[in-house]
Amino acid sequence: MVASFPGLLSRGELLDLLHNSTTVSRVHQVHAQLITGALFSDPFVASRLLSTICELSARVPASYADLVFSQSHQPSTFSWNTIIRFHVRASNPNKAVLLFARMRKAGVLTDHYTYPFVLKACALLAGLEEGAAIHGDVLKTGLGEDPFVMNGLISLYCKGGEIAAARKLFDGSRSRDLVSWNSLMAGYVSCGDTAEAGRLFDAMPERDAFSWAILIDGYGKKAGDVSRARDLFDKMPNKDLVCWNSMIDGYVGLGMMRAARELFDVMAERNVISWSILIDGYVKHGDPKEALELFQSMLGQGVRPDVISAVGAISACSQLGALDQGRWIHSYVKKHNILLDVVVETALVDMYMKCGSLDLARLLFDEMPRRSVVTWSVMIVGLGMNGFGCEAVELFYQMERRGATMDDLTFLGVLTACTHARLVCEGREIFDRMRRDFRVEPKVEHYGCLVDLLSRAGRLQEAKEVIETMPGTPTSSLWGSLLAACRTHRCVELAEIAVEKLKKLGADDGGVYVIMSNIYAAEGMWNQVWKMRKLMRERGMKKETGRSVIEVDGSIHEFVYGDSSHPYKEEIYEVLGSCQMQCLEKMVSLIF
Template identity: 60%
Template sequence: MARSSSKLVLLNPLLLLLNEPRNLSQILQIHAQSIANSILSDQFFTTRLLFALSQIPNRPSSAIISSYAELIFSQFQNPSSFIWNTIIKIQTQSSNPLKSIHFFVQMRRNGVDIDDYTYPFVLNACSSLTPGLEQGAAIHGELLKRGSEADLYVRNCLITFYCRTGDVVLARRVFDGAGAKDFVSWNSIIAGYAGSGHMIEAQKLFDEMPERDRFSWAILIDGYGKHAGDVGRARQLFEQMPHKDIVAWNSMIDSHAGAGDMVAARELFDAMPARNVISWSILIDGHVRCGDPKEALRLFRQLLSCGMKPDRIAAVGAISACAQLGALDQGRWLHSYLKKKKILLDVVLVTALIDMYMKCGSLPPARRLFEDMNVKTVVSWNVMMVGLGINGHEAEAVELFCRMEREGEFMDELTFLAALTACSHGGLIGDAIRIFKKMRADFRAEPKVEHYGCLVDLFGRAGRLREAWGIIEGMPAEPTPAVWGSLLAACRTHRCVELAEVSAKGLAGVGGDDCGAYVLMSNVYAESGMWDEVGRVRRVMRGRGMKKESGRSTVEIDGWVHEFVNGDGGQGFRERISEVVWSLTLTSDYG
């Protein structure tokens, strides 16, 4: 009796802990306490444990939560509809929403009553599947038979489902059907039209709304700025918005950043009455995408100095900036910071770190991170393969491709491109031909121009120029400037004037006759002693006002990245040298 009472006393505090929002680590600790004190068998407690898992916000560890939830669910003898709905909801939020459909089918086979809470979860899962329209349409049919479509919440879920799967026509039919409409109904259908680029319909519905909330404005601003590419109209709406909240500010900044106008994005950022971590993340990511990694890192340091904890987008942006700059010390510090602050290293962050280490030439930590990953996406495999290729480990990259094949991993076009690129760098002609054939025969994937380009580059590097030319002639699509440029570079290396001239004409035909192509052609003629042709090419360059782009290089010293530009008049170079010497002095004197 005393033992039973003590269990009850212990159970209540644990239940109270589960009533508050918890992260996965805290829930695991509560679970461990329940096992240690033999109270996990209490069905009410186990139900609350499962429900707590479904309430975890920001689900970067969805695969772990999914497996953990299945383990807890398996302990129920006769799960109620509430428990079934909870496990279906958890699987909907996982990396494999098909499991949600699987549990739904099991629920029906077990004769459990399906209520109006079940269908929205399953519809959400269907909208995440590719394709998922057929399964969702079947659920819609069931709802019509049950008469559940009249429920406002269910109808809103149907509108969202059809919009996400790209069938705005069916979404509109549900929207126009009998029944009340709320903000969610209006915003969902407007978002559907805006997301598919039908801004005229989106605008008409926006104008017809009896009243609008902040999301209505943000959806339309987002639609014009991101999907329609009309940043001017988006800005006009933003200025008309009666009460601008932080969501609208962020949306407008993101529109400018997406259009590459970082000046306008920064002006809005500076004018914001209040910022959140998303505001910083948008700006950091924008600078990375626009090729300004130094500014992205400077903003990340400012974010930290404001006492804010970076989110995943900000962290990925900063890591990508380090990768672009080759700033290994800063990348290591970022990795250490993320671990110290216990920011969950999900598959996206780990993949970004692998990419950074690889681009900085630090292979051991990249390998460790990759092998320690519980879940690897196709992007993780591709990044690892590309990294091995660019660091001179081409054979290992090909072996990684073979490992993917053995383990039955999903491969996309970029997987084959990564493997073929590695073969090209390593001169692995036999492996490249085998992979190229396998792409067609075993995976039924039609090679694209980039895949053919790898073979052209491979044969060109090996000096087999006629075979490289034969590949170009046999390509189903028009060669890109990169393909012609690859052949031209090979012709320069192997001094083949005839094919170099063919390549130059090919480049001109696809608009790739830029300064670099002329310089290469000039070098081909010069190395063959054809000085009259060299003079002709240089006259053409002068006549077109072409100048060779200045070379740039960076060096990282004591965590600071210094950039050197060739041809800056000498003064800038001396100033940068002074900065480097000063940095070295400080490092030496003060450790």
């Protein structure tokens, strides 16, 4: 790289070069020049290099920034500020706070640039204790009236939930500006006091796009009062892109996808966030088909997907079981260098699992450079779901040996896997070790798994005891799974108890009586069966409509029981008919 420069560059030439550096390789060139020319002793040049690295923080590893910083002799205040800023930008607030402590210890002068960075780091950490100590530091240096420093403090207290402290600073300040108003308003919004945020908004001497966006977001997403948010949105004079996105997100948060879509469709300008909000909204609110279509039209308009929209599209494929499209998105993401971070890869593993492609899931899982708790959990859940309960439990033990942290989802996955594989003893043991060995508090869902595990294995009495002795109130689903097991294990007495409990919980829907009448029928208790049927008729209960979704050659088909609107319905019923005929023929030949 150095070869591209004949000889050494002068100080001025290096500074010029840095000034125009927008690529990492350019930074490397200058770095090499500094080393060969022993120019690190020039604090200004060294700090300019660091500053350029900081501007490129998204593409530079933290270790490289640290290296350059450590090479500068007696770093200046500016260099310290810059390396702290780098770590705040790179989401290493811990490191930033640590560096600040070292800076103080080294006796380096702090200035009005230092505090906003380090306060931001504290805010990210929600580290009120450190923040308060830095507040004391600020007062000693007499920088408390610098608007940047003060706003940093306000924002710190807001993020830490100390809105009263933030308010006190705000009220006592002589130099508050628009950002101070906005910060405090954001603070009220995030602690749920939208009313006070609204009063601040009305009292503001001037407003900018931030002010509007904070309150639109506050009314919409945070307070769920989307009509007030819309009022504000309509009144806003020069709506910027963020405001549109906030408003759309407000609708999406309440599941009002139609309203969200209407706004989206009339937007003059969209960015990848606008698309992501909507795609993610469709995924979350049960319309994965629409999410995928939107993702495709986003690509069609030349918008490069980011991690959020990619994850949205991938999980839409998981929900639909759309393996072909999922694989296509996987290769698209690889080809276009979309950051394959651990979240995206986990979504892909989940997609392959949900689509039943265990080998592809395993391949990706084994190759992943980093795995999160979610990655492991997804794999465990997937194995269990696909009927590989023993493998799921084995993976759980492997996870334990690696010392990976586990969360409640992990246990939900492994317990469900135990249920499906009838691994009663393992399941029971893992449940008992949850709190003791892994410090994960079992939730109702985990008790649900345990009850399911025991009752399916026929240990109905034991299951009933778990329900009755668990902390908190048992939910209807617990009694529900006991009831379902009573049917397979033909236990009328326990079933009747379960139905009574379900009735008390107001959860005795049609399904409960269907199961109960089936249980009676199996025992030949026909009087009871008729009683159940009559009860259902009286209450106007019906069975839920069955529906299913399938992907064929990349397009999605939905089937609803009794629905005949599918374009290929005649062919479908013909095939179905012939299947039934074949089944009948087979049965007939078996019987005779």
